[in-house]
Amino acid sequence: MAGMACARTLLRRGIRPLLVAPQQEAATRGETLSFRASPYLETLGWLELLDAETALPSQGHYSVWGGGALRRGAVGHEEMPGWHLDRQRLEARMTTSLDADGVERIFAEARQLSRSPAQVVVELTDGSSIAAEFVVDCSGRAAVTSGADASLRRLDRLVACYSIFTLDNDVEAVAATLVEAVATGWWYTSMIPGGRMLVGLFTDSDLLPPGFRKDVKLWAEMASQTTAVSARLASLGIDLTASTELQFASATTVTATKLVEPRIVRAGDAASALDPLGANGLATALWSGIRAAESVARCILHDDAAAMAHYEQRFLQGIASHLATQTALYASENRFQDAPFWQRRRGLWLEN
Numbered sequence: 001m002a003g004m005a006c007a008r009t010l011l012r013r014g015i016r017p018l019l020v021a022p023q024q025e026a027a028t029r030g031e032t033l034s035f036r037a038s039p040y041l042e043t044l045g046w047l048e049l050l051d052a053e054t055a056l057p058s059q060g061h062y063s064v065w066g067g068g069a070l071r072r073g074a075v076g077h078e079e080m081p082g083w084h085l086d087r088q089r090l091e092a093r094m095t096t097s098l099d100a101d102g103v104e105r106i107f108a109e110a111r112q113l114s115r116s117p118a119q120v121v122v123e124l125t126d127g128s129s130i131a132a133e134f135v136v137d138c139s140g141r142a143a144v145t146s147g148a149d150a151s152l153r154r155l156d157r158l159v160a161c162y163s164i165f166t167l168d169n170d171v172e173a174v175a176a177t178l179v180e181a182v183a184t185g186w187w188y189t190s191m192i193p194g195g196r197m198l199v200g201l202f203t204d205s206d207l208l209p210p211g212f213r214k215d216v217k218l219w220a221e222m223a224s225q226t227t228a229v230s231a232r233l234a235s236l237g238i239d240l241t242a243s244t245e246l247q248f249a250s251a252t253t254v255t256a257t258k259l260v261e262p263r264i265v266r267a268g269d270a271a272s273a274l275d276p277l278g279a280n281g282l283a284t285a286l287w288s289g290i291r292a293a294e295s296v297a298r299c300i301l302h303d304d305a306a307a308m309a310h311y312e313q314r315f316l317q318g319i320a321s322h323l324a325t326q327t328a329l330y331a332s333e334n335r336f337q338d339a340p341f342w343q344r345r346r347g348l349w350l351e352n
């Protein structure tokens with residue numbers, strides 16, 4: 001998402017980008033696109049890509065958090081609902097749009113970078129290499145450019161353990177998210193276009209019970225101990241034990257120690273991957289993809305090196321504000337005082 005936003009913005013500034021990524025489809029993980037993303041999509045001319053196939057307008061958020069009652073509203077604060085995404089389809093549409101723009105793409109994986117005063121050389125896993133004036137690293141949580149100069153700082157071990165279910169044709173589901181806090185973490189359910197629902201447990205990887213990764217029944221058993229989530233699943237006729245396999249995705253909070261180095265800029269999760277509880281990662285990926293491209297364009301076209309520093313400063317302010325909100329959200333759940341998942345999150349970011 002960050003890479004595509006960046007490529008389109010560079011092209012519009014008259015700079016020829018080369019998009020490098022392996023040929024693989026994006027995973028659909030029941031992500032919600034925040035309403036905050038709409039001005040960025042509008043800037044990119046991509047707002048119209050949100051249609052019935054790619055994005056369901058959300059009817060709201062519900063949560064059981066900080067008490068046993070089901071409440072309307074996102075965890076911790078009221079906000080305007082956004083969209084429930086089919087990420088794979090949306091990214092396919094963005095790719096088609098970039099192809100129509102004539103953005104050059106190569107399907108490859110970057111292995112490492114080396115920098116000289118005049119250029120950056122990107123070494124690819126197939127043994128070839130590319131020389132570029134600038135590199136914007138949008139490679140996600142693993143951040144291909146991290147290494148000696150900029151390391152990655154991990155703040156937790158959050159992992160999503162999820163499965164996606166297709167609802168029966170005659171079942172009418174409210175297009176809303178539901179988050180429910182439990183001692184081991186939190187459960188999340190969200191609609192996906194095409195009559196599908198994601199059901200997931202977010203917990204720390206070291207807190208998963210032995211054998212959990214291959215044990216759908218244990219996962220279903222843990223879900224059955226929830227109140228609102230299990231009621232929602234029952235009302236939609238979803239039987240978690242019918243899932244053929246559990247999927248896992250790292251959801252750790254990771255931040256690169258430097259967002260900008262000479263000729264290298266990081267955007268999206270490669271710069272800072274934050275807790276999905278805030279449902280802000282995609283909007284941040286779009287924002288930072290656009291802003292990173294603009295700062296590179298200012299450097300190239302106007303010799304304005306300060307643009308990079310300005311981008312970094314804005315991003316760092318955003319991360320600080322997000323981490324403060326994240327700390328407050330976790331602190332607003334006081335029920336599971338003895339549970340390691342919650343103890344770790346009390347004051348975690350302040351201590352680090």
Ligand SMILES: Cc1cc2nc3c(=O)[nH]c(=O)nc-3n(C[C@H](O)[C@H](O)[C@H](O)COP(=O)(O)OP(=O)(O)OC[C@H]3O[C@@H](n4cnc5c(N)ncnc54)[C@H](O)[C@@H]3O)c2cc1C
Binds near residue numbers: 110
């Ligand atoms: C389980 C889960 C649920 C989430 N829910 C939400 C949500 O509801 N709302 C929300 O806003 N956010 C959510 N997020 C966060 C959101 O998914 C991320 O913030 C977002 O995907 C970041 O986009 P990105 O473009 O920076 O990185 P990515 O989407 O990770 O894309 C990275 C790209 O880089 C490519 N790449 C990787 N390595 C290399 C390499 N070595 N060389 C070349 N290319 C490479 C990949 O193929 C990919 O195309 C969630 C995250 C998780 C894990």
